[in-house]
Amino acid sequence: xxxxxxxxxxxxxxxxxxxxxxxxxxxxxxxxxxxxxxxxxxxxxxxxxxxxxxxxxxxxxxxxxxxxxxxxxxxxxxxxxxxxxxxxxxxxxxxxxxxxxxxxxxxxxxxxxxxxxxxxxxxxxxxxxxxxxxxxxxxxxxxxxxxxxxxxxxxxxxxxxxxxxxxxxxxxxxxxxxxxxxxxxxxxxxxxxxxxxxxxxxxxxxxxxxxxxxxxxxxxxxxxxxxxxxxxxxxxxxxxxxxxxxxxxxxxxxxxxxxxxxxxxxxxxxxxxxxxxxxxxxxxxxxxxxxxxx
Amino acid sequence: xxxxxxxxxxxxxxxxxxxxxxxxxxxxxxxxxxxxxxxxxxxxxxxxxxxxxxxxxxxxxxxxxxxxxxxxxxxxxxxxxxxxxxxxxxxxxxxxxxxxxxxxxxxxxxxxxxxxxxxxxxxxxxxxxxxxxxxxxxxxxxxxxxxxxxxxxxxxxxxxxxxxxxxxxxxxxxxxxxxxxxxxxxxxxxxxxxxxxxxxxxxxxxxxxxxxxxxxxxxxxxxxxxxxxxxxxxxxxxxxxxxxxxxxxxxxxxxxxxxxxxxxxxxxxxxxxxxxxxxxxxxxxxxxxxxxxxxxxxxxxxxxxxxxxxxxxxxxxxxxxxxxxxxxxxxxxxxxxxxxxxxxxxxxxxxxxxxxxxxxxxxxxxxx
Numbered sequence: 001x002x003x004x005x006x007x008x009x010x011x012x013x014x015x016x017x018x019x020x021x022x023x024x025x026x027x028x029x030x031x032x033x034x035x036x037x038x039x040x041x042x043x044x045x046x047x048x049x050x051x052x053x054x055x056x057x058x059x060x061x062x063x064x065x066x067x068x069x070x071x072x073x074x075x076x077x078x079x080x081x082x083x084x085x086x087x088x089x090x091x092x093x094x095x096x097x098x099x100x101x102x103x104x105x106x107x108x109x110x111x112x113x114x115x116x117x118x119x120x121x122x123x124x125x126x127x128x129x130x131x132x133x134x135x136x137x138x139x140x141x142x143x144x145x146x147x148x149x150x151x152x153x154x155x156x157x158x159x160x161x162x163x164x165x166x167x168x169x170x171x172x173x174x175x176x177x178x179x180x181x182x183x184x185x186x187x188x189x190x191x192x193x194x195x196x197x198x199x200x201x202x203x204x205x206x207x208x209x210x211x212x213x214x215x216x217x218x219x220x221x222x223x224x225x226x227x228x229x230x231x232x233x234x235x236x237x238x239x240x241x242x243x244x245x246x247x248x249x250x251x252x253x254x255x256x257x258x259x260x261x262x263x264x265x266x267x268x269x270x271x272x273x274x275x276x277x278x279x280x281x282x283x284x285x286x287x288x289x290x291x292x293x294x
Numbered sequence: 295x296x297x298x299x300x301x302x303x304x305x306x307x308x309x310x311x312x313x314x315x316x317x318x319x320x321x322x323x324x325x326x327x328x329x330x331x332x333x334x335x336x337x338x339x340x341x342x343x344x345x346x347x348x349x350x351x352x353x354x355x356x357x358x359x360x361x362x363x364x365x366x367x368x369x370x371x372x373x374x375x376x377x378x379x380x381x382x383x384x385x386x387x388x389x390x391x392x393x394x395x396x397x398x399x400x401x402x403x404x405x406x407x408x409x410x411x412x413x414x415x416x417x418x419x420x421x422x423x424x425x426x427x428x429x430x431x432x433x434x435x436x437x438x439x440x441x442x443x444x445x446x447x448x449x450x451x452x453x454x455x456x457x458x459x460x461x462x463x464x465x466x467x468x469x470x471x472x473x474x475x476x477x478x479x480x481x482x483x484x485x486x487x488x489x490x491x492x493x494x495x496x497x498x499x500x501x502x503x504x505x506x507x508x509x510x511x512x513x514x515x516x517x518x519x520x521x522x523x524x525x526x527x528x529x530x531x532x533x534x535x536x537x538x539x540x541x542x543x544x545x546x547x548x549x550x551x552x553x554x555x556x557x558x559x560x561x562x563x564x565x566x567x568x569x570x571x572x573x574x575x576x577x578x579x580x581x582x583x584x585x586x587x588x589x590x591x592x593x594x595x596x597x598x599x600x601x602x603x604x605x606x607x608x609x610x611x612x613x614x615x616x617x618x619x620x621x622x623x624x625x626x627x628x629x630x631x632x633x634x635x636x637x638x639x640x641x642x643x644x645x646x647x648x649x650x651x652x653x654x655x656x657x658x659x660x661x662x
Contacts (some may be wrong), residue, residue, distance in 0.1 A: 008378060016380075037478035046370070047620030049627065072631045079627050082303035109631045127624070138607055140481050144609040165643060170633035190635040210617050212478050236638055254634055268631055 011058040011091040013105075017041055021059035021214070028216035033178030034146070035129050040212040048218060050083055051209030053106045053125035060121060060205075061087065061104060064148060066094045068102035073110035073251065073268035080108070097271050109172075111193040113250050113272040116202035118219065124187045126208035131175045151183050154226065162231055170198040171236070177224045178217055192251045194236045197223040240265040243285040245276035300330060317362050331355035340574025341365055345615065346372035347475065347494045349544050349573050352455040366496075370616045377475070384536050385528050390548045391448050392442070393524040395573075400449050402552060403516040408446030413523060414575075449519040450550050450567065459552065481607050486590075488610065492586060493572060495613030497579045503603040504585035512589045512601030515554035517570065523547045523575050524557075547572045548582035550609060553588050558596045578612075 009015065009021075017039075024038035043051040061067065067087055071080035075097040083106060084095050097100050099112040106123040117124060132142040135153045145151070154175060161168045174191035176183045186194060187206060197204060204217040210265060217223060227233035241248045243264040250272065252265040264285060267273035277286075317327065332339055332355040342354040346369045354372055361367035397413025400406055414420075453459040464487055472487040481489070491546050492500065507514055529538035551568035555561075568588025570580035589603040602608055612618065 012378070014378065014380065037480060039475075042370075042373040042475070042616065044374040046623060047617045048622075048624030049620060051620075072628050076302045078302045078306060078618045081306060085303070085306075108627075109629070127621070139611075141608065169639060169643075171639045172632040173549055186633050188629075190631055192635070210621055231625065236635060251631070252634070253630055254637065268634075 001029075008090055010063075011061050011087070012044070013041065013051060013055065013058045018059045021055055024214045025056065025059065025216065028205070028214050029203070029218050031182075031214060032217055032221050033182030033184040035208075035213040035215045037212055038214050040209045040223060043209065045082070045086070047081060047210035050106070050108060050125040052207030052211075052214070053108070053123050053209075054083060054207075055209055056123045056205050056207035056214060057087065057104055057106050058091075060123075061091055063091070063093065065103045066096050066101055067104045068096050068099065068271075069107075070105065070112070070269075071108040072253075074270040075111070076270065098275070099269075099271050101208070108156075109188050109190075110251070110268060111189055111196045111216070113267070113269045114275075115196075116200055119202045120202040122200075122202050122204045123208045124189075124204065126185070126187045126211075126213070127208065128173075128204045129185055129211050129213040131183050131208070133174075134233040138196060146182060151177075154183060158226060158228070162228070168227070168233075174233075175226050177226060179221050180224075183226070184215065184217075184223075190236060190251060191225065191233075194223070194225045195235065199223075233274060238265060240275060241283060242267045242276075243283045245273045245281045246283040247273065247281070248277055303622050317360070328355045328359065329353055331358050334553035337575060338363070338365060338368075340576055341497060341579070342368045342372055344573040344576060344579065345369045345494050345496065346376060347573075348372050348376040366615050366619050370619070373616055381473070381476060383530055385530050386539070388526045388528060388544075388546070389524075390522065391446070391451070392525045392527060393446070393522055393546070393548075394543075395446055395522050395524040397523040398446060398520065399518070400520045402449060402520075406447075406449065406452065408444055414458040415577075442462065446522070448550065450552070453519070453552070453565060457564070458563065460555070460567060462567070479610070481610075482593075483606065483610065485587075488590060488606065489569065489571070489583075489587060491610045491613060492570075492583045495583070495610075496618070497576070497582070499613050499615070499618075500582035500586050501578060503589070503609060504582035506601065507585050507589050508601045512592065512604045514568070514585070514588050515565075516585055516588065517552045518581065519552040521547070521549045521577055521580065523577070545574050547574065547580040549577070549584045551581070551584035551588055555595060566591070610631055 011018070020039055024036045024158070028034065028036045039210045040052065041055060043054055045051060045054065057067070059174040067084065068075065069080045069084040074080065087093055088095060099105065099116070102261055104121045104123060105112065106125065108125040111122065113222065125200055130139070130142050130152065135157055136142050136145065145153070158168050158170075161170065170191065172190045173185055173188045174194055176184050176194060176197065186197060199220055200217070201219055201224065203219055206215045208214070224234040236251070238252045240252065242250065242252060244266050247267055251268045253268045255264050255266060257264055258263070332351045335358065338358055339354045342357055342365055343349050344349070346354070346357075348354070353375065354368070357368035357371040358365070360371055394462065395408070395411060397415060398408065398411045400410065438576050450459055450462070454461070465486070472484060472490070474487050474490050506512070523545070525543040527543055528541045530541055531538050549570035551570070553566045553568055555564060555566040557563035568584035568591075570583030570587065572580045574582065586603055586609060589601070590609060592599050592604040593617055597604075599605060
C-alpha cells in the first residue's frame, strides 16, 4: 500500500489548484479590499493555523523565491517554524529570517517593522476575513452590505464604543477602508501596524482558508483606518523602549519575569531586534555593568 | 515556555518523537496491523471514510492507527491526502435499488417486497459488557441465506406509485453535480451540494441537530421509510465505449425518511422526503442526515424557518469537524501580540476611571 501513496507536486498543491488560486489573487488585486471566494483546499495543517496564507504562498512561490515566515512578529514561534519547514520540504526554497532578504513574507498577526520594498509580497494568514461578521453573522447579508457600500453599521459600532468606553476600543483587527471603497479586515494585526499598510510599496495578499476567501491590497494603495473627526485613529504607544535593543516606537511584547510583577518589554519583531543589536544598539537589560556604573 | 526563543524547531521534533512513542505504547505488546483495524474496528474506519469523503479502507485504517484512534484527526489525515488526488470524472449515479442488501428495515410497513432484514446490528443487543471478548474465543459462523433474487424495491417507490410522496427532486439533464471540495462554497446552495456537505459533516453535530428537530426545534414528523445497508456498483461512463464500466463496489448506508407535509398552494397534501447516504455502515449518521436534509428544505416547501436545523448557512457553515476543530484549537496558538494590545487598553481604561474617581474625591474635599 505504501508504494501506492502519491508524492507531492512542487509547493504541495497541484498546478490546477495553483492556477485557480492565482486567478482569485489576480481578481483580488484588481478589486482592492474585495473578498474573492476561492475553492480552498484541505491542507495538511489544521484550519485556523494558516491554511489560507499557506495556499496563497504555495500558489505564488517559485524556486527562486526567498521565504520568511513570522508569527506574532517572530521567526521562531512554533507555528512559523512549522510552516517554514513545510515549504522547505515541499518546495525546497531558500528561507530567511531577514525581512530585507525575503521576496515572500508570510505572517500571522504582525507587519514587520522594517519598511517593505517594491517586489516583496506580504502574505497574511486571516482567520475571519469579514470585517462585518461580528455585526452580522450571515454571509448572504454581509456580501450585500459590501455590494451596496452599506457601512453605516460599522460606524455605529465604533460610535457605540466611544459612547461606552470614551474611545474606540478595538485594538487589533481594526477595520480599514481600502482605495476609498471596500471596508476590509486587516487580519488580527494590532492597530499599531495599520499605517504600514497605507501606500505600501509591497503587494499585500490575504488568505483565509477555512472561510475560503482571498483579498489583496496592491502596492501604492490607500488604506485608511476608520475613525471620526473628533476621535481620530491612533496607534498604540509604549512608554518603554525594547529592553534588548533599545528600540523606540516599535511594537513590544511584555515578558513576565517573576511573580513579583517584574516585567520586561522586548521587540515583537525578532529580526528587527537582532538586526539592531548587531548594529550595536543596546537596551537596558543588556547594558554592560549598569549597576556598577551607578 | 512553548515559544522558547530559537527553541521552536528542536521542541517540535522532540514533541513528534514523543508522540510516536506514545502511539506505539508498550513495546512488549504486538503492534496493531492495518488489517486488524480495518477488520475489527470497521465502524471507526467507516466513519473516517465517510467524513473524509474518500472510500479506501486501508488508508482509513492507516489514518486511525496514525491518529491513535482520534477519529477527527484520522478524518483530517485522510482528507489532506484526498485533496492532492486529481479528480478525473464523476460516476453515474449509484443505483441503491439494485443494492446487494445486508440490512434493510422499514418502520412504515410490517412486511414488504424483499422483506425486513436485520443484518449485523447492535439493535436488540443488551448492552452488557461481554467478558468473553476479553479473550479470543472462537466465533461461530453466522447463518446466511441465499440471495432470493427478489428485487428489493425502495419504500419511496411504493409510495410514489400511489402519488402519495413528492417526486424525487428533478435536476436538468445537463446538471453537473457540484463538488464542494473543488469549488468555493456559496449560499444559498443547491440540494446536491447541501447533501454533499451533510454526507461529510460531523456525525455528532448532525445527530444533535436531527435530535433537536424531534424535540420541537423545526419539527417535521419523520418516519423511517427505510434504511438499507449493502454494496452497490460504482460505474463510470466511458465516452469511447458508449457504455458504463464498473470500477468496483462500495458499501453504503441509505436512509429515506418520510415526513408529513400539509400541502401548499402548488402541491397537494403528500409525504415529503429527507435523504441520507453515507459511506460504509453508519445508520446513526444516515438517519441524522435525512432529518437535517428535510429540515433544511423548509424554505423550498414554504415552511417557517424558526429553528437552527432549518438554517442552511448555520448548519452547513458549522457541520465540518475538520474546520471546526482547526479553528477551535487554533486558540492555543500564541496570541500575545493581540493580547498585549488588549492589556494596554484595559490598563488605560482602568487608569482613566481611577483618575476620574480621584478627581471626584478632590473636588469633594475642596467642597468640604
